[in-house]
Amino acid sequence: MDRRAFLKVAGTLALAGISLPMSWGLETVWAQDFSHCPTHAPDNGVQDAISKIEEPAGGEEFLKVRFFDRDFNDDVYLPDNEMPLLLSSVIRFERIQRQIGHGNFCLAGFDDALACARSYAGIGPFSSREIDFLENLFQRPAGDYGFMGKKTVSRLTWQVPPGKTVKIEDTGQYLYKGRSEALYQDIRKKIGTQAVLTSGIRGVSKQFLLFLNKAVQSRGNLSMASRSLAPPGYSFHATGDFDMGEKGFGPDNFTEKFTRTRVYNRLSSLGYIQFRYGPRNHLGVRYEPWHVEVKG
Incomplete structure (x- = not known):
C-alpha cells in the first residue's frame, strides 16, 4: 500500500465523517515507504547483516526476533481491502480513550468500547464490518503469523x-x-x-489499540506487528x-x-x-x- 493509496483511504474515511487524529503522528507514518506485498523481502542492508550472523539454534526464528521490525518473505499481511477497517477501528479506539481517559481505557473491555462508541456522537458506533473485522482478528490463531505465545484471554467479551x-x-x-x-x-x-x-493491566480494548497501531506502522504486516506486541487475547498484561x-x-x-x-x-x-x-x-x-x- 503506497502513500497515494494510504491517502486515498484517509480521504475516504474523511468523507465518511471519520477524521484522522493529530495524535496519531501520521506525518511520521507517511514518511515511510508503504510499498508491500506478501513476498516483500528484507532490504539488502538487512540481508547483509543477517548473512554475517552465525546461525544460532532456531535459525530464521531467532533472526526474526532479532530483526523484529523488518519484513520477511513469509510474513502475513492484512488484505488491502481490510486496511480501511484497520484505520477506522484505530480511530474509534483512540476517540474512546480520549473520552474516558487513559487509565479507565486500560481496564475497558470490548463491550465497554462498543457501548461508549454508541453513546457519544463524536465517536460514532462501530459498524458491523468493523466489529466482524475485530472479532475475526481476535479469534484468529496468532500462530498463523508467527506469534507463538499462548492465549491468555479466550473470550472477546472478557473483562478485567x-x-x-x-x-x-x-x-x-x-x-x-x-x-x-x-x-x-x-x-x-x-x-x-x-x-x-x-x-x-491492559484490557481487551487497550491491547486492540496498541496492536492495531503497530499494524498501521508496519503497513499491514501482522507478523511484524506481532513481533513487537502481543495480539489481542495474547497479552500477559491482562493476567498480571x-x-x-x-x-x-x-x-x-x-x-x-x-x-x-x-x-x-x-x-x-x-x-x-x-x-x-x-x-x-x-x-x-x-x-x-x-x-x-x-x-x-
Missing part, C-alpha cells in the same frame, strides 16, 4: 475483574492486587523512585505482568537502550525478577528487558 485492581499513584496505570502489586512495591522499595511503572522503566527515560524504556540504565541493572541484580521475553526466546517476540513476568 472488578474490585481486584489498584491504581498506582503518579502513573495512571493499574495493577492487580496481590502478586503484581506486591512485586511492584518490592521493586520500588529496593531500587527507589527512579523505577517507574510504564504499563500495567507489567512493564518497568527508568524515570525520565521516556520512549527509550521500550527499547534495548533500557538495558543500559541503572534501573535495569538493579532489576537484573535482584535475582528473582523474571523477564517474560528474553533475547533468544522461541515465541516470535522481540527482546523485552522491561517486561516483568508475574507468575500465577
Whole structure:
C-alpha cells in the first residue's frame, strides 16, 4: 500500500465523517515507504547483516526476533481491502480513550468500547464490518503469523475483574492486587523512585489499540506487528505482568537502550525478577528487558 493509496483511504474515511487524529503522528507514518506485498523481502542492508550472523539454534526464528521490525518473505499481511477497517477501528479506539481517559481505557473491555462508541456522537458506533473485522482478528490463531505465545484471554467479551485492581499513584496505570502489586512495591522499595511503572493491566480494548497501531506502522504486516506486541487475547498484561522503566527515560524504556540504565541493572541484580521475553526466546517476540513476568 503506497502513500497515494494510504491517502486515498484517509480521504475516504474523511468523507465518511471519520477524521484522522493529530495524535496519531501520521506525518511520521507517511514518511515511510508503504510499498508491500506478501513476498516483500528484507532490504539488502538487512540481508547483509543477517548473512554475517552465525546461525544460532532456531535459525530464521531467532533472526526474526532479532530483526523484529523488518519484513520477511513469509510474513502475513492484512488484505488491502481490510486496511480501511484497520484505520477506522484505530480511530474509534483512540476517540474512546480520549473520552474516558487513559487509565479507565486500560481496564475497558470490548463491550465497554462498543457501548461508549454508541453513546457519544463524536465517536460514532462501530459498524458491523468493523466489529466482524475485530472479532475475526481476535479469534484468529496468532500462530498463523508467527506469534507463538499462548492465549491468555479466550473470550472477546472478557473483562478485567472488578474490585481486584489498584491504581498506582503518579502513573495512571493499574495493577492487580496481590502478586503484581506486591512485586511492584518490592521493586520500588529496593531500587527507589527512579523505577517507574510504564504499563500495567491492559484490557481487551487497550491491547486492540496498541496492536492495531503497530499494524498501521508496519503497513499491514501482522507478523511484524506481532513481533513487537502481543495480539489481542495474547497479552500477559491482562493476567498480571507489567512493564518497568527508568524515570525520565521516556520512549527509550521500550527499547534495548533500557538495558543500559541503572534501573535495569538493579532489576537484573535482584535475582528473582523474571523477564517474560528474553533475547533468544522461541515465541516470535522481540527482546523485552522491561517486561516483568508475574507468575500465577
